[in-house]
Amino acid sequence: MAEPMRIRATMAGDVADVKVLMNHPMETGLRKDAKTGQLIPAHFIQEVTATINGKEVLSADLGSGISKNPYLGFKVKGAKAGDKVVVNWVDNTGDKNSAEAAIG
Amino acid sequence: MNALRRNVLKGATGAGAVAVAVAAGLLKPTQALAAWNKPAFEAKNVGDAMKGLGVSAPADSKDIVIKAPDIAENGAVVPVEVTSNIAGTSSIAIFAEKNATPLVGSYALSGGSEGFISTRIKMGQTALVRAVVNAGGKSYTAAKEVKVTIGGCGG
The missing domain is CATH 1.20.5 (Single alpha-helices involved in coiled-coils or other helix-helix interfaces)
Structure with a gap:
């Protein structure tokens, strides 16, 4: 059910530049359906974690104020080309997704 | 029914x-x-949201750089980049001060992550985008105004 997520990780000097694009509607729960006038239930990613070679580098809590199809960029010092980046997310309905990529 | x-x-x-x-x-x-830090994310104002994160009276800092557009034509997608040049930055939180729930995201950095977060946020109206950085047990903050011409929170 969950759509794929894309990760691009590149080295810039000794710092890995990681960019993640998640696929998610990020509904705030405050928006109304244009046709029925009923509120669209909140549906957004709440937690994102990232690891490099199994070591946690980022643990993020997100709110509904993050844009649809969230983009997240971060930089990690000390990583090497070929290291494995794994990103997981969980949303407020318990749905989750995971993706991995090698630093190139 | x-x-x-x-x-x-x-x-x-x-x-x-x-x-x-x-x-x-x-x-x-x-x-x-x-x-997930429910009280902080559901807080209706910045003060309560900070309290939920355990932050009180952060000091203004010029070492936090917020990169965001001066004018956002579409409040549904506002690119925001926060760079903290404070040594030992352990977490970054991003607020859009006039959103219904101001706390947008809270990022805990570890294992060699630099003080840098790049993302895209929704903004209901023109407001300050505020970053709060925790480093070495202290809190620092900086803000930048983003003018929104079309709000992103609503039909």
Whole structure:
């Protein structure tokens, strides 16, 4: 059910530049359906974690104020080309997704 | 009437399923431990949201750089980049001060992550985008105004 997520990780000097694009509607729960006038239930990613070679580098809590199809960029010092980046997310309905990529 | 009732029932079983999944250990322990900070994210103003994160009276800092457009034509997608040049930065939180729920995201950095977060946020109206950085047990903050011409929170 969950759509794929894309990760691009590149080295810039000794710092890995990681960019993640998640696929998610990020509904705030405050928006109304244009046709029925009923509120669209909140549906957004709440937690994102990232690891490099199994070591946690980022643990993020997100709110509904993050844009649809969230983009997240971060930089990690000390990583090497070929290291494995794994990103997981969980949303407020318990749905989750995971993706991995090698630093190139 | 019936449709509404069905939705309510669906919602209830959905929430139940999560609780069961946690109880049964289906969710990883790390996910269960790092429970989503509900009070902070549901706070209606910046002060309460900061309190929820355990931050009080952060000091203004010029070492935090917020890169965001001066004018955002579309409040639904506002690119924001926060760079903290403060040594030992352990977490960054981003607020859009006039959103219905101002706290947008809270990022805990570890294992060599630099003080840098780049993302895209929704903004309901022209407001300050505020970053709060925790470093070495202290809190620092900086803000930048973004003018929004079309709001992103609403139909």
